[in-house]
Amino acid sequence: MSNHVPNTTVQRLPVYLRCLVQEQSLRVPVANSVRIAEMAGTNAAQVRKDLSYLGEYGIRGIGYDVDGLVRHLTRWLGLEHVRKAAIVGYGRLGSALLGYGGFQDRGFSLAAVFDTDPEKIGTAAGSGLVVEPLADFAAAVERDALEIVVLTVPASVAQAVTDTVVAAGIKAILNFAPTKLLVPADVAVRQADVAAELQILSFHLSSGGE
Amino acid sequence: MSNHVPNTTVQRLPVYLRCLVQEQSLRVPVANSVRIAEMAGTNAAQVRKDLSYLGEYGIRGIGYDVDGLVRHLTRWLGLEHVRKAAIVGYGRLGSALLGYGGFQDRGFSLAAVFDTDPEKIGTAAGSGLVVEPLADFAAAVERDALEIVVLTVPASVAQAVTDTVVAAGIKAILNFAPTKLLVPADVAVRQADVAAELQILSFHLSSGGE
DNA sequence: TGATGTGAAATGATTCACAGCA
DNA sequence: TGCTGTGAATCATTTCACATCA
Incomplete structure (x- = not known):
């Protein structure tokens, strides 16, 4: 967990959230950094680095639990309440x-x-x-x-x-x-x-x- | 004169143009980098560096000729024709x-x-x-x-x-x-x-x- | 004198490459 | 095995500081 998230990363978080919500609606349970990157229009290393600023939310060998990551991103973006x-x-x-x-x-x-x-x-x-x-x-x-x-x-x-x-x-x-x-x-x-x-x-x- | 303008600079050029057009409408003939920076919400070194990617359009000891710089920015942004x-x-x-x-x-x-x-x-x-x-x-x-x-x-x-x-x-x-x-x-x-x-x-x- | 233009330094962001773990 | 997480390396941008010149 870190207490400083770079500005460039913050600007990409809404994009990641949008992509993951889309995966959620398709009932995809897990997404890896390659998949998120291609949906978001960036690369896998960037996705992993960005998400690592927020915490360790992935599962090695597997990827990211879509529901869980949606929850974390929602919280980081301060969107738990409307x-x-x-x-x-x-x-x-x-x-x-x-x-x-x-x-x-x-x-x-x-x-x-x-x-x-x-x-x-x-x-x-x-x-x-x-x-x-x-x-x-x-x-x-x-x-x-x-x-x-x-x-x-x-x-x-x-x-x-x-x-x-x-x-x-x-x-x-x-x-x-x-x-x-x-x-x-x-x-x-x-x-x-x-x-x-x-x-x-x-x-x-x-x-x-x- | 350079043949590569950084992306971050390109994104600021419209802001500079807007500020300079405003000065023009106030009949201000010359603007220095400090003035442009405060209107654009950045700092003077940034303004000088950005403009230097386009060419040498300033006058040392004086600043930038507003009309001239408006013309140059318009040209760089490809806005001579509508x-x-x-x-x-x-x-x-x-x-x-x-x-x-x-x-x-x-x-x-x-x-x-x-x-x-x-x-x-x-x-x-x-x-x-x-x-x-x-x-x-x-x-x-x-x-x-x-x-x-x-x-x-x-x-x-x-x-x-x-x-x-x-x-x-x-x-x-x-x-x-x-x-x-x-x-x-x-x-x-x-x-x-x-x-x-x-x-x-x-x-x-x-x-x-x- | 008083500003620009610009190398050099400092800072920040991205990409690489791989250790570490499920 | 196959992914994440992350230091290290690279690359880009910003800031500094001053030589330069009207």
Whole structure:
């Protein structure tokens, strides 16, 4: 057991979990590192090293017990209980994410939606949710035990909205706005900039595909 | 001038470009590595090293000419001409991305939309586009000079759809489906798995925020 | 003078190769 | 036997520190 898992490893854990859950649904009882690697798109040594940071969960000569490893990964990722997330910014992307049914399966529930536009506040947002004013955010964090904010507001207001949700005690933000957020050191931010991803692809197109 | 730019550097180039375009809009003529670093959320040595892989674009004692560097980054990212992308999968996420106006500014035009659902084919999809059958994809690649596919289909059909678009000559795919895509070595794929991002945030929440 | 550009050093990640164990 | 777990080696990236030059 170790107390430091490298960042690169952390980013692969959700992939491993997804692959193992798939094996589980196929009733495969055991998976070895070669199998996990080919499903996850990496190599066997990487899989073994990554998993060894978490503990000794494999069986020599056999592989990894799928159910057991799913349980361990779920625990390491903090997904034993469903985490509540809030959509902040009820635009097209916010409503698309709300409508996407794939989060429940993977440990998350979108439990509230916020906006500042008076036109939007009070409207029904699917899943029985109603768009609430951002001014009520802090109260809602208490009420719904919100832990994660999915930020789908325009870049121009992203920092101000971030300051509001951080003041309300939020420690994890998935930011779809194309802007760097300044947050205290104990707040985790992941950037999800779709246009930047396209630009990276464009680079690869330009450099002859190698 | 170099002929190999590290992957980690490539991933930061869009961030630098975004920051410099912002400086441009503020009529700032010159930016030094310290300034770029604080906007981009990195450090000055990193900025200088990254930019030095592309060439010698700075002026010693002064910094980087903003307009000039914007031009160079645009060229390195292959963004001198607008790249045409297709949305494949006209569900909630596909339609949200189509409705998002922020791509044009950053070098992309969403030029076509495809689906296999007969209910959706033929319906208007905003921006004057009509949802086309995936069977017509290869013809549309020719017609519209499509270069990039944004894949917003369910995971269960993602590989089959990928095989179709790759057969039509597509070399760059942004995959929103939570599944590994098998593609030939000359096809670039970027993964955009929102639930995986949330799981990474969950890990950070669990490990006490350090 | 005050910045860049860059070798060299330090750090971090991946891969190798094999000991150790079911 | 056939796999995992893991030190050691390799490779990649980041950071340092300073020569260089407008």
